[in-house]
Amino acid sequence: MKNKILISGNEALAEAAIQAGCKAYFGYPITPQNEIPEYMSRRMPEEGRVFIQAESELAAINMVLGASASGVRTMTTSSSPGISLMQEAVSYMAGDELPCVIANVARGGPGLGNIAGAQGDYFQSVKGGGHGDYNLIVIAPASVQEMADLTFTAFDMADKYRTPVIILADGYLGQMMEAAQIEKKAIQSIKKDWALTGAKGRKPNIINSMYLADDALEKHNQKLQEKFQKIKKELCLVEEISTTDADIIFVAYGTSARICKSVIINLRANKIKAGLIRPITLWPFPTETIKQAALHAGFFLTVEMSAGQMVEDVRLSVEGKAPVYFYGRMGGGVPEEEKIIELVEKLHRESK
């Protein structure tokens, strides 16, 4: 077994992609994820694989489309504005049923915003940032170790379901250094007989998302929706901490979840029973876990580095069975433990 190394979240994600068999990486510089293309520019050629610094995120994601259509594992990474620019092609890839991994080391928005970590891209990732009816699998790491581990998961899920997968991290997770272990894992290899490899001894393969015949596009959509339902049934990753006896349940992902974990320890020391539901897949969302918890929880507090995006899905899951409150910071602001504790104590008093 390999030893743990001290490594940044960005580099852990990059190395994990290599270990997961990513054969082609395409990217365009943007802070706070520049360590990824820089790392890949060195490591991919070492492994005899493809690295291109594209002329834009538009080009990068479309190179990913081409590489994916060729049947190999492929990835691009960017941060919020760059991810916005990619959305047309992401919609095409969802329609084409092409697997790929897209990591968004998100930053503060809207617009050029700033380069600090933020969680304002939840809607874009989870509700479908591009046009048309589709969902993406969205995975949210909360540590450097998970930046690596969930990258393996992302590639496996992309191939398994033939769909783009988003790793939604943030600038803090990308930049922070922690001890992590990046192991070569067994790769789930899936036969891609749909890939464009030249029509040798078979009928030509076509990768497209256009359906013009009567009802054809609706049929294609129905097929996609069946797949999304299947994913919902089969894939949902969630971490629960101290929820069984909790009166107060935090719902938070990524960096916000790390803060909530420490808040819980503080509150429990003060005899306030708090717990955490941490969605690891933001889509599919752990609706069932939250719904079950709503049967015994006093109230929910969703903590995000946004104006309140995931909280909508928490409310939908709770179905009015308990109050759902929100605490958030925007534009790169980080939720402060003292503020959260203050708010919880106030809500706790009022709820008695």
Added chain:
Amino acid sequence: MKNKFGLPESMKDTVTFYCPGCGHGIIHRIVAEVIDELNIREITIGIAPVGCAVLAYNYLNIDMAEAPHGRTPAVATGIKRVQPDKIVFTYQGDGDLAAIGTGEIIHTASRGENITTIFVNNAVYGMTSGQMAPTTLLKQKTTTTPLGREAKTAGFPLRVPEMLKSLEGTVYLARETVIAPKNIMTLKKYIRKAFDVQIKGLGFSLVEVLSPCPVNLRLDPIKAYKWVEENMVPYYPLGEIKNNIL
């Protein structure tokens, strides 16, 4: 010997949706004939554009991908880099290549990607029913230049191979048209050379084809062909614009 006038193996036995007199059908056939003659059908991958040729994958009997509008060369780059042993070409209209996808074609050419581009210049946006293209001629009427294209407000028509010529990555750039059999013969020679460049691994090659779009020129096919000859050819000179084949 094969029947010259039969269906090339690289074309599917189907009816195209192109309008009567459209150049796209002729160009498809020439590309298919060249692929057959070079015996590369089983290793060739084409990328269809967004434009009238969006359904090229229904007509060509080879592996093909659809690309978002203008991103055709980026998709081709992704395919070629992971499969350098395959022959990869893009088929693009003037809106796809010279407007929305200008960035992609310039950088793909500049990187010297070892791919081939068939660039169909019909001086209009065919698929969206006749708006101005970057290649629309001055004074030419389109649905978005109802009084004729004026340089002052709409800029000048773009000569793509001339623009790409200065890029170190480009190896072979040529322009022909489909308006007469002798032009078609020359065009086929150029397209063959362009694919040869790629087979030899020399770098980026592009052939521009001046192509009539009778429907959007509001002309019958014969007059549309004449229009190409009298208006497009003088502005877009035919011939090999760059030939660095060693």
